[in-house]
Amino acid sequence: MTPVLAGLLLGVVFGAAARAGRFCLLRGMKGLLSGGDLSPLRAFALALAVAIIGAQGLQMAGLTDLAESLPMRPRFSWVAMLAGGAIFGVGMVLANACGARSVVLAAGGNLRSVVVLACLGLTAQASLTGVLAPLRLWMQSWGVAQPQALSLAQVIPAPLAIGGPVLALLALAWPLIRRTHLPQAAAAVIVGATVAAGWWITAATADPFDPPILTSVSFVGPVGDGLLWLMLSTGRALVFGVAVVGGTFLGAFGMTVLMRDLRIESFTTPRQTVKAIAGGVLMGFGGVLALGCSIGQGLSGVSTLSLASLVAFAGILAGIAVALIATRHTRNTGI
Numbered sequence: 001m002t003p004v005l006a007g008l009l010l011g012v013v014f015g016a017a018a019r020a021g022r023f024c025l026l027r028g029m030k031g032l033l034s035g036g037d038l039s040p041l042r043a044f045a046l047a048l049a050v051a052i053i054g055a056q057g058l059q060m061a062g063l064t065d066l067a068e069s070l071p072m073r074p075r076f077s078w079v080a081m082l083a084g085g086a087i088f089g090v091g092m093v094l095a096n097a098c099g100a101r102s103v104v105l106a107a108g109g110n111l112r113s114v115v116v117l118a119c120l121g122l123t124a125q126a127s128l129t130g131v132l133a134p135l136r137l138w139m140q141s142w143g144v145a146q147p148q149a150l151s152l153a154q155v156i157p158a159p160l161a162i163g164g165p166v167l168a169l170l171a172l173a174w175p176l177i178r179r180t181h182l183p184q185a186a187a188a189v190i191v192g193a194t195v196a197a198g199w200w201i202t203a204a205t206a207d208p209f210d211p212p213i214l215t216s217v218s219f220v221g222p223v224g225d226g227l228l229w230l231m232l233s234t235g236r237a238l239v240f241g242v243a244v245v246g247g248t249f250l251g252a253f254g255m256t257v258l259m260r261d262l263r264i265e266s267f268t269t270p271r272q273t274v275k276a277i278a279g280g281v282l283m284g285f286g287g288v289l290a291l292g293c294s295i296g297q298g299l300s301g302v303s304t305l306s307l308a309s310l311v312a313f314a315g316i317l318a319g320i321a322v323a324l325i326a327t328r329h330t331r332n333t334g335i
Contacts, residue, residue, distance in 0.1 A: 011249075028043070042173045051192040052303045054197070086315040087286030091279045094276070095279025121284065196216075215300075
């Protein structure tokens with residue numbers, strides 16, 4: 001099976017599960033900060049626990065080499081990782097969705113998400129190779145580190161590095177499993193499993209004469225690459241990441257039809273439009289700066305126990321929290 005076909009099928013499974021389970025980190029953070037429903041956050045914790053177990057299990061079985069994965073960077077800017085993650089988190093709040101959630105919502109007829117994705121993809125490409133690349137490179141020159149240890153398992157004993165986070169995440173997710181949220185829990189398990197499967201697929205389908213850097217499910221760079229492929233498909237090869245994004249759309253659309261939940265939604269106010277555009281732009285730049293999004297770093301990256309991914313994910317969580325608190329203060333004060 002080719003990487004593109006495998007990525008397409010993987011995306012279909014991811015998109016269907018994410019749509020069925022309404023998988024969304026932002027919803028979970030809203031519940032945490034408002035004292036509301038924590039089930040979305042518990043679902044994210046369960047998906048992350050499964051992703052860590054799966055990725056580390058594949059590593060132990062010799063079926064993949066996470067040392068060759070994108071998150072295991074021997075040299076990275078912790079400032080850029082943290083700042084990029086925070087920028088991405090603020091963008092999530094403004095857009096009311098991350099990149100993955102925007103793909104899933106767009107498949108259900110949400111036209112606001114189409115605008116978010118267009119702005120995210122264009123800004124991601126501008127940050128990688130376009131007019132924003134100099135700014136990105138300048139920020140990535142700050143606080144450059146070359147740590148001897150690249151993963152948490154190289155800092156503390158591997159059983160503790162893997163078992164500690166997994167047990168903590170499962171403890172957070174336990175009420176979701178124990179109560180009447182089994183469909184949501186099942187969807188979260190599938191999402192986490194697709195992340196682990198992504199590492200295996202990119203390792204198993206790699207060209208031995210030209211092995212690529214291993215990747216898994218992610219949505220910032222691939223959305224930008226997808227837009228570029230749509231415009232230049234005759235001169236640009238389709239790759240795993242773009243196929244995952246396309247598969248996610250197809251899987252989410254199929255699940256939407258099965259659930260009879262397809263409905264067209266659009267903007268109701270100019271303010272909503274501006275927030276969607278700003279959110280997409282911030283997620284595009286912040287995601288490239290942090291080398292991933294809430295899925296690419298928060299699930300895929302953290303599943304490798306990469307220290308760089310942990311820094312980026314901390315930035316994403318901080319950005320979401322600050323933006324949500326600021327939004328609530330603005331609403332309460334009428335500013």
